[in-house]
Amino acid sequence: MEPEIVKDIFLQPGGFYWGENDTRIRTLLGSCVALCFWHPYSKVGGMAHIMLPKRPSHIPEPHPKYADDALESFLKQFQKLGERPGRFVCKIFGGASMFSPEEAQLEEVKRIVEIGEKNVESVLDLVRKANIDLTASNTGGKSHRKIYFSLWDGEVYMENPKN
Structure with a gap:
């Protein structure tokens, strides 16, 4: 019940938010991925708006816009609560290819066309390596998604106009 x-909370690209049961986190995704965690008993959770699969080695400071750093941010929150990652519900969304087939043929665009796929693969790999079960996902496609994540019940409402 609401x-x-x-x-x-509106989460901007690269953002991370952790909150309690009176919170709704929302964001707009294209090729980015939303990684969501929720604890069904404590009714706490959060979302990361991941822009890139991995932090480059020449960037020393962690930032949740990178999949590896975002998961690490969640693991720190779990540790603060004294909880194991496996006790959280994990959901991911996003990773669309936002270019038309004609645009994707352009050489300068080819490099970034696959970023949605790479983001999804990276998040799935990190979650699997951390022994976390994925309970829901909606990834890929050719269109943006609006995500609404309610921390009082762990539900995610998604608007996806073209997929």
């Missing part, structure tokens, strides 16, 4: 007062 709380009387809801804290509404």
Whole structure:
């Protein structure tokens, strides 16, 4: 049941948010991936808006816009709670190819066309390596997604106009 007062958080690309049961996190995804975790008993959770699969070695500071750093941010939150990662519900969304087939044939575009796929592969690989079960996903396709993640019940509502 929705709380009387809801804290509404809009997560920008590269953002990370961890909150409690009175919170709804929302974002807009194209090739980016939303990684969502929720604890069914504590009713806490969060979302990362991942832009790239891995932090380049020449960038020393972690940032949740990278899949590896985003998962590490979640693992730190789990540790603060004294919880194992496997006790959280994990869901991922996004990773669309946002270019038309004609645009994708252009040499300068070819490099970035696959970024949605690479983001999804990276997140799935990291989640699997951390022994976390994925409970829901909606990835790929050719269109953006609007995601609404309610921390009071762990539900994700998704608008996806063209997939």
